[in-house]
Amino acid sequence: MPAGGPLRILVCIKQVPKAQELQVDPKTQTLKRVGVPSEINPPDANALEFALRIKDRMPAEIVVLSMGPTSFDESLERSIGMGADRAVLLTDRILGGSDTVPTAHALSETIKKIGGYDLILCGEETTDASTGHVGPGIAGHLDIPQITYISELDIVDGKVRARRTAEDGSEWWEAAMPCLVTVNFGCNKPRAPTLSGKIRVKRGGVIVHWSCADVGIDPNKVGLKNSPTIVAKVDTVHLPPRARKLFHGEPWEAVAQLLKALVKDGVIRP
């Protein structure tokens, strides 16, 4: 950490389809991502909230980072609205189809280009893939300590102190910076964007787009071709069709008919 200077905190986020409004593309049998309601991956929002709380208490610069299509600007704008200082979107067609291995690599290269980081925050996993690989992958690439599945975070005497969820309880960890931390879903309440935050977004100049060439990422290390895994199919649960009987008439007549039908079906006893 630079003596007396503001902490530089990087927060890695991903934009995901809204959990309550998922749609499956009938042709590709995978999740529809374009033209559907989207949100910041909820654990990433929890991570951003921790970064903002640090900034509430001490001088800090928060840079939000993401990899994806330009539609991800929506989440980057929301992050700035919440109080992040600036955002970087790594966006490039050749990244399409990347699984967690090239993603962790590409994000690490981008983080190296940003440089000067003290703390990197990630969500524990995404709601649309749930692998939990990328945070630890980045820590591995950057060769920095990582504390995963944390629910509390603090900076004490220039060190990171965090409470980590273990199988049968919690552990308290301390690490020197720079280090990376992955944050549990729901461990805090992410704040809403503010008016001044949204004005900053409108004024512009706070989000930059970088291509793989801008960062110096080797095309042979990213994309579908260079991903050890692929999503073969997404199964949806189909609810059994319902009989949907309608009982007409005045309420007391309809109720009498309903009761008769319920008795006939053996749902209730007369």
Add this chain to the structure above:
Amino acid sequence: MAERFDAVVVGAGPAGSAAALALAREKFSVLLVERGRAAGAKNMFGGRVYAWPLFDLLPEWEKDCPVERFVTKESLVFLSGGASLSIQFESPRASTDRASSFTALRPRFDEWLAKKAEAAGAMLITGIRVDELLREGGRVRGVVAGPDRIQADLVVVAEGAMGPLAQKAGLLPDLKPESVSVGVKETVELPAATIQERFNVGEKEGAAVVYAGDASMGLRGGGFLYTNKASVSLGLVVSAEDLARKKVEVQEVMERFRLHPSVQRLIKGGKVSEYSAHLVPELGLGMKARYVGDGVLLAGDAAGFLINNGYTFRGVDLAIASGIAAARAAVDARVRGDFSARGLASYERHLRALNVLTDLETFRATGGYLKNERLFALYPKLLLGITEKVYTVDGSGKEKISEIVLDEMKGKAPLLKMLKDLLDGARSM
């Protein structure tokens, strides 16, 4: 960070967006703040837009305005029991006709107008609620939203019917049940061809229907139906006071209304895609809003600029006109370098010049007149009873119309009271 704008407009409904657009054109730096996810997200109406103020504000408005249908057919329908009596008026209206009006859907219309304000240079921020007016020594100097304070010479409060800001700032008295109605609406999807067939209108034409009598179950108010491109807006406006006094749930009134055979015939086969409700300030000038203050102006519903005279309902056009008037007043205030109530006093003059105040004054008495309960139950029942008898031929011996009328009225309404009601109606409407 302390932010400053020349003007902050609260609410990106028709009043707010019109004000922001007009202010931006006059080179004011304008912040237009809307608490909904998008402009129009928190608005709904019957409804119809009378287009006249758009001709002044946006001369090319018809090119891309999300018009549903131009209203060419007006109907007034009295319902009683299973019978109905309709009066229908038809008149073609072109989009270039200043007297034209069109049906619209608020999320689309409001968003269109807010985008026009943005294109003119206003900064539109959505998803943020203004909590309070920033006051210094009784003078409004800006707004407070969450942890942020934005300073401005002028705040235009166009926050709509519920008026928390206007009330908090002492510009509007507490809302009482007597001064508001509850508007409820179902959007029923129907193919455009079906609508055109059932209402007998052309491709871009539409109908506006007002229902009286049984529509509101004897509560003061009435039903409405507006045809959109591929749906119909069916709903009611009922007195909040009556709902409370008679302990009726508004959705019960709505159910009975939609089940009336005349209504069922029109919406048969349709799919209800949306159900919404909104408060309607009913008293116009009687809402007693103080719409000019030090550093602040009220516009639109927040100022009570709404007219319900029983046969026409105007809110959006008055809102837009008041936004235009607010901008004109701001220009005058800027010339004087005085944004106090005195510097902004020309707001009233501009409202008058646009006929906003004049029309509100003309129909000021209507609010009181429409409180007459006999209009909503007894008279429609009488009217239909008389009409039914007039048209019934069953071999039991026919009376003349005058005899039928006197027969029906016997014991139900004294003649003098009826005549007085008739005269009052003519005077107030």
